[in-house]
Amino acid sequence: MASINSNVAAMTALRALTATNSSLVQTQSRISTGMRVNTAADNAAYWSIATTLRSDSSSLSTVQDALGLGAAFVDVAYTAMDEAKNIMTKIKDKLVAAAQPGLDRAKIQTEITELQSQLKGMSDAATLQGQNWLSVDSEAAGYNATKKIVSSIARSGGSISVQSISIDTSSMVLFDASTEDxxxxxIDAYRDGTTGERYATQPGTPAATDFRLSTMNISTLTDSAAHLATLDGYIKAADLAISEMAAGATTLGAAKARIEIQQSFVSSLKDAIESGISQLVDADMNAESTRLQALQVKQQLGIQALSIANSSSQSILSLFR
Known part of the structure; x- marks a missing residue:
């Protein structure tokens, strides 16, 4: 039945054209943004997951910065510790030379005093961002010998936690300004005058033969048996200090290696997260370009179909001529 009130063919063609235009807008949006899930309305589940992953990826970027700064702290401490070990080796060499009877120990002490000052100055200078791991004050408020470097983040059950690398710096302290101890x-701890062993804490009343490497002085020593025994204690102490510094440098070296491994892991983890986000929300440009071509053809055909449907009602006029 031909009707001038309802053009069913035109309404059908219009609905088809509207659907095609809607799909065309969606495809053009995907091509322009490169994303098939750009808002929560596109796919609420994928959008939510991708948003969380983007947040974690951003946090991992901050972790990378923290690891880089942590590596810098370790490098500064290691460089200073390694140089301190070299200086202590020179002091030991001077002490061994002073063991030779008849030498002018006062002149040798002049060189040792300069090296002692160099140890203190270098330790104080090993500072980065206000932190110094080698020259400390264990009595200062908030002091903690265990240093933490943010290394990663972990998400479990919707909650996030920060993971860190702990470095115990107590074994590498060269100078401690603590008034209590x-x-x-x-360098500045009292040592046994015979064995050269370092006291972990200060004795109540140091023995007359006890000494510190930072202030020891050989200028008044003679070739007497007692003085040569004192000099032998100094040599033993210097040798032990070198071993203690080597142990501290080993701790720093192991920490540096761990930080480097963690940096590589965080970088790979960040790449994996970015890949996961891409799989969820990125548009397949090959497929979208093909779809765009098809929709554009479909749109043109829809317009022609609607035009034909609209023109069919005009034929009714011929019945009244």
């Missing part, structure tokens, strides 16, 4: 660092 009056110095328990490798």
């Amino acid at each position: 009056d110095g328990v660092g490798i």
Whole structure:
């Protein structure tokens, strides 16, 4: 039945054209943004997952910065510790030379004093961002010998936690300005005059033969048996200090290696997350370009179909001529 009130063919063609235009807008949006899930309306589940992953990826970027800064702290401490070990080796060499009877130990002490000052100055200078791991004050408020470097983040059950690498710096302290212990660092701690062993804490009353590497003085020593025994204690102490510094440098070296491994892992993890986000929300440009061509043809055909349907009602006029 031909009707001027309802053009069923035109309404059908219009609905088809509207659907085609809607699909065309969606495809053009995907091509322009490169994403098939750009808002929550596109796919709420994927959008939510991708948003969380983007947040984690951003946090991992911050972790990478923290690891880089942590590596810098370790590098500064290691460089200073390694140089301190070299200086202590020179002091030991001077002490061994002073063991030769008849030498002018006062002149040798002049060189040792300069090296002692160099140790203190270098330890104080090993500072980065206000942190110094070698020259400390264990009595200072908030002091903690265990240093933490943010290394990663972990998400479990919707909650996130920060993971860190802990470095115990107590074994690498060269100078400690603590007034209570009056110095328990490798250089400024009291040492046994016979064995050269370092006291972990200060003795109540140091023995007359006890000494510190930071202030020891051989200028007044003679060739007497007692003085040569004192000099032997100094040599033993210097040798032990070198071993203690080597142990501290080993700790720093192991920490540096771990940080480098973690940096590589975080970088790979960040790449994996970015890949996961891409799989969820990125548009397949090959498929979308093909779809665009098809929809454009479909749109043109829809327009022609609607035009034909609209023109069919005009034929009714011929019945009244």
